[in-house]
Amino acid sequence: MPETKKSVNEIITRAFAKKPRSDFLIQAHHAFMINYGWIPLEEFKNLPIPTFLNLSEQLKKMADEINRKSR
Amino acid sequence: MDIEKLKSHLGKAREYKIGKDTFYFKPLTVEYLPEMFSIINKLSINTEAPLSNLDKESVSTLTNLVRVMIKKSYPNMERDYIEKLTKEGVSEEEAKREAQNTIDEFIFANFFPLVTALFEVNDLGAPKLETSKMSSLRAHMEQLKKAKEAKNA
Numbered sequence: 001m002p003e004t005k006k007s008v009n010e011i012i013t014r015a016f017a018k019k020p021r022s023d024f025l026i027q028a029h030h031a032f033m034i035n036y037g038w039i040p041l042e043e044f045k046n047l048p049i050p051t052f053l054n055l056s057e058q059l060k061k062m063a064d065e066i067n068r069k070s071r
Numbered sequence: 072m073d074i075e076k077l078k079s080h081l082g083k084a085r086e087y088k089i090g091k092d093t094f095y096f097k098p099l100t101v102e103y104l105p106e107m108f109s110i111i112n113k114l115s116i117n118t119e120a121p122l123s124n125l126d127k128e129s130v131s132t133l134t135n136l137v138r139v140m141i142k143k144s145y146p147n148m149e150r151d152y153i154e155k156l157t158k159e160g161v162s163e164e165e166a167k168r169e170a171q172n173t174i175d176e177f178i179f180a181n182f183f184p185l186v187t188a189l190f191e192v193n194d195l196g197a198p199k200l201e202t203s204k205m206s207s208l209r210a211h212m213e214q215l216k217k218a219k220e221a222k223n224a
Contacts (some may be wrong), residue, residue, distance in 0.1 A: 024105045044104040050194035052101045 028056075035059055078224045084144060089181050097144045098193045099136065106132055109193060137178050137185045140192070149174065 029044045032055070047055075084095035113129050117160065125133070142149065149170045157164035178185060 025101065028101070028104075038127075041120070045100060047101045048098045049101060049104055049107070050098050051106065053194055 028052075031056075031059065035062075077163050085188075085192050087184065092093075094188075095144060096140055096192045099140055099143065100191075101140060103136060106136060107193060110136070111195060126224060133186060133189075134182075137182070137189055138174060139190050141174060141178070207214050 025045070029039065029041060032044060034040050085099045087094050087096055108116055110125075110129060110133055113125060152170045152173070153163065154165040156169060161169070
């Protein structure tokens with residue numbers, strides 16, 4: 001698994017842990033693109049919030065699993 | 072299993088009853104997430120009385136989020152109403168103002184069911200709205216309404 005995939009958990013966790021800031025969307029968009037490939041910004045911004053939350057949860061689970069196996 | 076729960080996970084509209092009428096509200100999109108989080112953060116500072124954390128700016132943000140939810144759920148509603156009014160001879164500017172005011176009045180009249188729908192449909196959990204704090208929030212909303220009316224006058 002590439003190193004970038006391992007860092008997804010950290011990126012998402014950091015983005016969610018921080019208080020809402022204008023760069024939140026940039027960080028979340030970046031984390032999604034690392035996993036899903038290129039996503040045009042407009043398409044990303046138009047994702048329904050529940051879909052975004054579900055996908056984020058899946059990414060977190062995947063990253064947790066990768067981290068667990070790498071220990 | 073409630074089918075409405077499934078719909079929310081698909082980003083589809085969910086059914087809400089306000090008074091005798093049924094509405095179908097769609098979730099907001101990711102671009103509104105920072106604003107949603109800013110409201111949730113404020114509501115969670117004091118969980119015993121979450122509404123006491125809301126200042127005028129937060130109420131304004133919350134009102135705007137509800138307005139966006141309504142417009143996303145019923146994208147043609149405003150345009151159709153403006154068309155109807157202009158056919159009746161009302162100027163376009165006046166028709167736009169009338170449509171905007173009607174939506175705003177609906178929000179002011181049904182603020183709490185709409186806020187609950189906003190959090191539920193976006194899968195973010197409804198905040199515990201304490202009834203004793205509603206009056207202060209309503210006062211803020213009235214001020215906002217008066218300010219808007221004064222601006223339109």
